[in-house]
Amino acid sequence: MNKSGRNKIKQRSAVSRKLLMQYVISIIGYVVGVMLFVFVAWRFCMMFIWQPDDPLYILLQTVKEYIILFLGITFLIGWVFITYYFISKPLRYLDEVVVATEQLVVPSDEPIVLPNEMFYAENELNRVREKALDNARTVKEAEQRKNDLVMYLAHDLKTPLSSVIGYLTLLRDEQQISAELRERYLSISLEKAERLEDLINEFFEIVRFNLSNISLEYGKVNLTRMLEQITYEFKPMLVNKHLNCELNAPQDIMISCDINKMQRVFDNLLRNAVNYSYEGTNIKVFAELFNNNVCVKVINEGNTIPKEKLDRIFEQFFRLDTARNSSSGGAGLGLAIAKEIVELHHGTITADSANGITCFEVVIPLS
Template sequence: MPAKYTNDQTKALRRSILWRTIINAVLFTVVFAAAFLIVELLKPSLSNFVFYSLLGGMDYTLYNALSTLYYLGAALGYLFGIILIIRAGINRALRYFDALFEAVGGMLTHDDAPIDLPSELSTTALALNNIQAERERSERAAKAAEQRKNELVVYLAHDIKTPLTSIVGYLTLLAESPDMPIETRARYASITLEKAYRLEELIEEFFEITRYNLQTIPIERSRFDVTLFCQQVIDEFYPQAAARSLSIELDAPEELPTFADANRLSRVFNNVLKNALAYADEGSTVDVHVGESVIGTTNWLKIMVVNRGREITPEHLDRIFEKFYRGDDARTTSSGGAGLGLAIAREIARAHGGDITAASENGMTSFAIWIPQAGF
């Protein structure tokens, strides 16, 4: 619980117990004083009654002793009453602790019922209910992530079997048919190589799942030309783009020095561009815009990738950067991955102190990579 909540709650309890004790003590004192005053006013009549009726008017020593005991008893009675009031205040404080222990015990046993505490502990009740709600949200998110991860492991395991079966089948045909025509042999060898590449991608995704620990991404910045950097990454995607009649257009300054981790940023741009090519309409153009923007006092490198294709719903946009998250369409494509690419890209950008944002409207989907720049 934050220190502010603790301090506020301690002050509230202190005031509540102190004022209750003071009020009870004052009320007791007023009642006791009133009773004592009434007795004092009636004392002459009571004294005559005690002296003559009970003692027979004979023994002054016993009468004086009773008078002394009366005042001593009154003093002791008042002191005993104050002690009882203080004890009641202490017991009330202990009941607060009992209520707190019971509430915390309910949280530890995963009791989902709302925490209800006395009004004096309203601050603590609010804080504990917030903690319980956050814990429940975290548990649900962890279970959902674990379920998605398990589903993807099963999915990838099933997908691995498909290209592996094809590879074994075609290699068996090549081995058992040495007199096969050269054209057919070349076609089978090409198909086998394609399936082997697909198998390599799936196995790499398995490794990605096992070593996925984004909280420990090391960033080693250096200065480099981001325009040349983007052109080199784009060139690597030429075969993939050509296979679907896609073109990639780079809009960037002739030279743009930047300060970032080139290897990590390469992976960010690679993952974003790969996603854009996978979901772009066949025969369309994927645009890459590179530039700088000044927001407030910070100079930002901005790399935006825009493709034309099926629009992404707001619900998917909210979750597209979650690890192991895959839209329904991804499962039906042969290039569907484990749902880690964009999650890793965002974490690398955030490790730089930046971020990635996404937008989709009217069939145009854009991803913007933001990296803060130090002065050169």
């Protein structure tokens, strides 16, 4: 049993002991009170001279004669009432707890309030309620993001598909079209078809990907060579957007990691930088060693990411391009995948954006 469980048992035991102590004190107090009352009443009656035929005197004599029976009945009645009170008290607590449990899933800023004796239960119920409401909000937000994603991707699929159909229809119907225009239409159709392929791959990614099921297969790799290869593979995209990528890294940084998944991390970060960079700007990739860790930074020039979006940028299905530019941006999984992979390697990934400069920083242990 963990420390938290032991503390809860101690708290419950303390409440039980408190109730038992109150019960015993109440019984003793009642007995003492009755005895004190009898003593005071007897002393008070002794102050008077009574006549034998006085009805009150006759009553007092009867009580005196049956004092043991009188006290026994008095004690019994008091014990019954006190016992009933202390038995019903936990039942009242139970009723209040039952009512409180009905508030566990009720959205409200007001906390659950129980009697002082039930402070431990009050704290537990408020903690469970807060967690349940947080989980409900998280599920609702995730469901909303998925619904938005399906709608956005459906829109993104329709746009290039409509273009492909339109240009192919023109090529079919326009018999006298020039070779130059035909080449242009074919080029546009091919570009839109490739975009369709990317979006379909995004759909497969959503169906296939499950963050909780990622497993790692470690191996040694030269991180510098990996970064050189990844930046080289992006050259067509860089040329298309008139971008330049600068890599600054020490020679032969050797790390132990899941090679394929770590490639995916830096591929996602560089792809993100390409998608959101201003045309004609530089993307910078830095790598440096410190304290048995390696730090990789991917820096690009583009629109500053607002603070509220920066806080959510690593969430699944979150996309920066609220305008839904279909020519860039994916399903909003790339950065979420990168974060999960980095954390599985016991590393960290952070983002910062200010004055048109956005920087993603990955820190992972060398081994």
